[in-house]
Amino acid sequence: MISDREQAVFEAGIKLGALYHQWVGTPISRATASSVETAIEQAVGLQPYVTAIRVRLNRDLMTANPYGYSELTGAMFSVEITTVYGKARCVATLDYTGAYPLMSIRSIDETP
Secondary structure, three states, rough: OOHHHHHHHHHHHHHHHHHHHOOOOEOOOOOOOOHHHHHHHHHHHHHOEEEEEEEEEOHHOOOOOOOOOEEOOOHHEEEEEEEEEEOOEEEHHHHHHOOOEEEEEEEEEEEE
C-alpha cells in the first residue's frame, strides 16, 4: 500500500522532472522571461494534485546570441511546487546548486 505521503512526493517529483525536460531549450530573453514563468506556472498548475507553483528564471544567465535571444537552461530555474494527495502535502524545489539543477523535498506534512 502506498501512503498519501509517498504519493504526494511522487507527484511533486514527476512534475518537476517533466517541467525541467519540457522547457529546457525554449528560446528566451529578459524581455520574455516573465511570460515564460507565467506559462510554466499555468501549465503545470493544471495538473492533478498541484496546489501551488512558483517559477523564477535567472535573467542574469540570459545572454543574447547574435539573433537576440538565449535558450532556457537548467541553471536558470528556481521552482517551488506544492502537491497535495489525500491528507499529505509535499513542498519540493528545483534549484541550480552551482553544479547541477537539483530537485529536492523541502517539507512533507499531513493533516489529521
